[in-house]
Amino acid sequence: MKNWQLKKLSKKSQARLGVLKTAHGNIATPFFMPIATKGAVKAIATQDLEKLQAQIILSNTYHQYLRPGLKILNKTKGLHNFMNWSGPILTDSGGFQVFSLDASLERKGISKSGKVKVDRQVTNQGVEFRSYLDGSKHLFTPEKVIKIQQTIGSDIMMVLDECVGNPSTKAVAKAAVERTTLWARQALAAKKKLKITKQQLFAIVQGSLYQDLRLQSVQELTVMDFDGFAIGGLAVGENNIEMYKVLDYTVPALPSDKPRYLMGVGYPENIIESVKRGVDMFDCVIPTREARHGRFYVRKKGWKYETVNITNSKQATKFSAINEKSTIPELREYTWAYLHHLFKTGEPLAIRLATLNNVEFYLNWMKDVRQAIKVGKL
């Protein structure tokens, strides 16, 4: 039985409307996943996510493994019960978290200069890293990452992959592709060995900005029986044109009957452009992270939007509602002036309301994307 069903293919672009079936319900694609890194979408509750009609959330294998840890998750029979979320959950493999620290340090030139010792080692066996909590050493292998995700009970598991930074030399990018393929094979074998049937497993295409490497990665991964394919290693510093170019040649090479997930992307316009290129799934920290910095996403006519910086003094005297059409009473009833005041005084309520606003914006954006495909306008 197929996990993904096409409902409509656009005539104007590669955009597709579909349904992804998971152990915790069916989801309309294309969709966006709010990020619950540590088991909660920052500053909001699962009850809020239900009100906002979030279809699925994303959590992190790496963080869940370190805290609350597998003992607790074993007792609750997984993350769904632990965090009181009855909808689908996707967990990324933990690889990106381990790599991204390193990559961001390298970009800043810190690890090169030897100022900070980067505590992770990648071998063909897996990734060894130190816990951010207590400095203890841990080894993530492709199999171990599947075992952890089995305990978490996520509806969609991701394979351990090697994500390289941008720019990367071709040699580095090629080695990462080959290691990612090796690990993907091991992850799939682990899934079979562990008799995991209700959880799906997605592979991750790597290859940096090199067309031949991306296509090599696709070719090597798609011969294996994965439930879906993610495109990783983007949104790591390249510009939009470079990213769209990768999608232009990568997405068409992926199987047309399986869901496609662009990891870590992006701004609303990035999502539209990627949907047009045939992507079905998205996640990004932007709505929640920008909320913490007081930036509110506000919809304008059509696909236009603006980001309002709430701490700007202009907001101090704007006595109109944050969003008259919101499903959240606070966003209908509170004014920009009041939210400006809450941010200026450092009231914790401020970040909660900004997060609700931005997550609602993203989820509505996706609703409109689906509607536009349905009526043939995208």
Add this chain to the structure above:
Amino acid sequence: MKNWQLKKLSKKSQARLGVLKTAHGNIATPFFMPIATKGAVKAIATQDLEKLQAQIILSNTYHQYLRPGLKILNKTKGLHNFMNWSGPILTDSGGFQVFSLDASLERKGISKSGKVKVDRQVTNQGVEFRSYLDGSKHLFTPEKVIKIQQTIGSDIMMVLDECVGNPSTKAVAKAAVERTTLWARQALAAKKKLKITKQQLFAIVQGSLYQDLRLQSVQELTVMDFDGFAIGGLAVGENNIEMYKVLDYTVPALPSDKPRYLMGVGYPENIIESVKRGVDMFDCVIPTREARHGRFYVRKKGWKYETVNITNSKQATKFSAINEKSTIPELREYTWAYLHHLFKTGEPLAIRLATLNNVEFYLNWMKDVRQAIKVGKL
């Protein structure tokens, strides 16, 4: 017309059931006021307060004056509109905030040692202080404090008073009583001059732990036409026995037909003991402040309760609901183990839920106090 009506006088104690009439509705006494210092009860929204059936909230003249400031509050015609709260608001005079910084520094011996320059000066004219925001100088006079509260539009205004720390010499306490009387007279004159009719004004009894000074303060204030009387200068470091003793001789000297407000008190048992001595109104930072430190108030049988320290490792594996009887879905649906996790990972949702729990505890405590008086059990 009387602002306060007695509904029932206990036969077992001085406890009294009543109704306080305000411009924003009637409130059953005795009651507790959650504190919205800067225009929001920390981490929760006015919509939450409605769900918790808070009858009235307390805000601070001093903080409102500095931010958002009178320009904004003039434009919204007061704090009610600005913060979207349609119930009654009491504002304290701002005097306590100005004094308490100083008192706490003095207790620590900091200002005496000259390490920190305490930027306030009290004269018979008023209190001069520096803004915590920008260091600018401001003078609060009894009249100015009334004017500010007129702009805020609070249902109950408090006079500017002089609150001394504990212990205080008799000379210091006596001077404060006399200055408080002088200022109360000026505040009342200002109210008349400004033609304020819909806002009530309460005087504040001072006198530290000296019986004759407390009675002198009561005697001087009660000859004037205030709408209610507060007992100030308690909960500033004295022990419970000392505090109850002050109530034992002060409360009976107050008019029996006007509401009595014990400022800044206290723990649940302090509230019971004070209600038994004839107090009608309370406010305290305990429920909100303790929430931020991860301490959850939990009701046991009768008047018993406990405070659970959520970060204690025992809570990591407690998979029962925070409070099955809560009106807040999150508190019914989330477990101690999950809240433990949220606190340990520093998720902002944690403090919100702890605050909702503790405010609900206090409001329910007061409901039960009123019920106990009604059925003759207190």
